């Protein structure tokens with residue numbers, strides 16, 4: 001499922017009924033730029049409650065937090081005219097669920113104001129991070145706020161933050177909160193461009209097959225056990241996915257090029273079962289496919305228990321968790337190419353609306369390290385497979401013109 005935007009508010013018009021707060025809810029306007037946002041808040045909570053969410057297993061919260069005036073970050077210094085400085089903590093949590101963010105911010109970009117207040121925890125957690133004021137900010141001193149006494153010293157910052165968590169219920173409450181702040185005229189905060197996306201994707205499990213993403217290959221047994229170090233068996237505790245290590249081969253063919261056949265594995269893992277070509281819950285390990293995540297992320301699923309996430313920065317894809325696989329996209333051909341650590345290349349169709357729905361993100365060819373290509377050369381009208389339990393692929397291997405029709 002492509003991520004669905006379940007909520008968005010830039011607070012340019014109305015707050016809406018989804019919000020509740022320990023303080024009064026207001027829309028404020030920045031002195032510079034006249035940007036409307038939800039705030040200002042002090043040591044308050046602001047809760048966003050959503051109901052009627054579509055079926056999903058992940059929620060992503062994206063927002064801008066406006067950090068206003070003299071936040072002191074990790075400093076707990078006391079004395080002087082301002083009393084105890086901090087620490088100035090900002091939290092985001094899920095009601096009845098995990099804490100997503102627990103950190104501190106500092107706006108002391110000018111260390112001459114307070115030499116003790118120039119360090120903050122963000123972008124790490126409070127207690128772990130010790131960074132210069134403004135580290136990770138998307139904007140510094142762009143909003144027009146200043147130190148409450150030294151009024152010619154600008155002090156504001158904007159952080160664009162993305163938080164993701166596993167979640168299944170149709171309702172969710174996300175709590176934003178601050179603690180340890182001094183008076184609201186001295187330190188405050190607000191929210192803008194708050195967005196909540198829901199998606200139904202497999203979680204990121206990195207495959208650890210002994211040879212390559214697709215097994216068996218030439219020289220390997222076409223039946224028996226596929227080793228998957230991250231699977232666990234029979235049920236993976238992390239997400240309850242059944243992960244049998246024994247797979248069954250319906251049929252297959254070796255020869256030149258990549259071994260190709262049907263190697264079925266059963267899964268109940270959410271997100272893996274959108275492919276029903278072999279019947280509900282059955283995934284063919286030999287036919288990896290791609291799914292679209294949020295923010296341009298592409299998820300490659302292999303069988304029913306492995307998923308590799310590739311995050312997109314606007315130009316390149318980077319595998320999560322230091323994965324060794326590589327993903328590139330050619331907009332001219334509309335093809336993604338995934339290279340594994342063994343030198344195999346898996347080519348997939350993109351998600352263009354002009355393609356049949358059943359073809360989007362599906363395998364187009366496999367090129368082994370020796371350059372032998374195994375290609376899908378004919379398709380059913382709705383994509384590479386029929387909706388039933390049989391699939392009909394015509395496969396051509398080069399350079400030996402070996403072909404197999406299954």
Ligand SMILES: [Ca+2]
Pocket residue numbers: 010011012035036037192193
């Ligand atoms: Ca706004």
Ligand SMILES: [Ca+2]
Pocket residue numbers: 070071072082085182186187
């Ligand atoms: Ca302060």
Ligand SMILES: [Ca+2]
Pocket residue numbers: 070071072073084085086087088180181182187
């Ligand atoms: Ca403070």
